Amino acid sequence: MRILVATDAWHPQVNGVVRTLTSLARSASALGAEIDFLTPDGFPSVAVPTYPGLRVALPNRREIARRIEAASPDAIHIATEGPVGWAVRAYCRRRRLAFTTSYTTRFPEYIAVRSIVPAWLSYAVLRHFHASASMTMVATSSLRQELGARGFRKLGNWTRGVDTDLFKPDDPVELDLPRPIFMTVGRVAVEKNLEAFLALNLPGSKVVIGDGPQRAMLEHRYPKAKFLGEKTGADLTSHMAAADVFVFPSLTDTFGVVQLEALACGTPVAAFPVTGPLDVIADHPVGVLDSDLRRACIGALSISREACRRFALERSWENSARQFIGNLSALQPSRSLRPARRVASRSAVQG
Template structure:
């Protein structure tokens, strides 16, 4: 199957959406599919307001139309609701080409946290964006319920996995000044609820890995916390292996891939009992969920690293990608819409290598 994936989120960003798409593409190719991607990488881009580390490509409409015509995909998947996603959606609707979409993040909650814009406004945009999609792929059953409540598209489950070869137990390489070490990895922004973790009175040391708009202000407010900044995916296992508990304070994430990465490295997790952690962690005894985050952190210290790793082994990218592909295949079987006519113009190669 020829699959074209459009995404506004790509390297050098380091986040769950990028990791999910990178591993999905890798597994699709391994399964014999022909996969190409359109990302912001080859285009002129500008910083996203309030998130300068995230760049968007607002002027790629003609290139996207041409790529869809030239590649003639069997399946078109629009992964994000940004400028590239909007351009692909616009053209697909124009030529009556079926497509699938995905819902990776609680976008309305993030917008409200940063700007105060009501949820109803953002959800109205999402309702419009996903209305023409054959299926909206989401990471957990809780998100399916939420989208149905807001009357958004046709949500179906596309679970996540973890790279168990990269995120694996190993020797701790970062000596701490005092034990235990509590670690949080992710975007340093208000919607991640980091201050709920940073303000806790915990014996030991607090580490934060990641970048974001609140990094400098939190550095000043919490001088006793060690902020490492953004790290590459290959560097992250060293931090997981060197900590004693992974703290996930977010209450708005749809999934929280970092929790599985931590457990893959044998690091127990402490989190709030909310959507996201509940779906990922379930009833496992290899993590602790509690409305009292300090209590969850201290209780997680008593969980064995072997137990955390064993739980992570239940999740694989191969099985998650098979589900992704099955949604596309089902869509194709039910579709009678024509492919776009091939352009006679010179082809533009936007293929992204697996080493990007």
């Protein structure tokens, strides 16, 4: 099966959506599926208001059509609701082509926290966006129930996984900091609710890995915390393995792949009992969920690191890719997506 995935989130961005899609493609190839990406590459872009450093593409209709037809896909999946996603949706609707979508980011909450538009209006727009899809895939059962209550229909499951070969407890970096070390990893932005972590009265040290528009302000406000900037690959893994507790203060993530990455490094999780942590951690003995985040942090110190690693080993990207491909295979498109012959290579698809 040849699958085209349209996404507004792409390299050099470092976030859960990009990691999910790249891991999906790698695992899908081992299952006999080939995934191409229609990304913002090659399109002009503009800066996102209130989010310095983040840009969105301005795709044009003709180039979107050319890239889709160049890909010659058997199935089309739209991963994000940005300009690229809307443009691909419009192409499919004009040609009466079936497509699937995924709900990966809580844009209504992200936008509302920046006081741009109310969440109810954003949800109305997203319902309209996803209503035309054959299926909207979500990562957790609690999110599926929540979106169903908000009027979303044709919802399906697509769980997430973790690369246990990259994220592992071996060779933790030596951090010359007082123990215990409480660490968080991700965008340093208001929607990640980092102040809920940084304001806690905790023993030892607080460490933040990542970058974003709030970093300068938070470094000034919390001078005792260590901000180590963005890290990737083995460098990121060695730092996560060095932490005593991974703190996930977000209230808006739909899943939080980084929780599984921390667990694969043998690091227990402390989080609020909200969508994402409730589905990843639930009642498994690999983390503590509590509306009192300090209590969750202290409680997580007693959790077995070996249990965290074993838990992560059971949640592979291969299983996630198999579920994604199964969703596409089960749907009957309204007509074949494949043109009579392929007209270009993958490089033409990405621009």
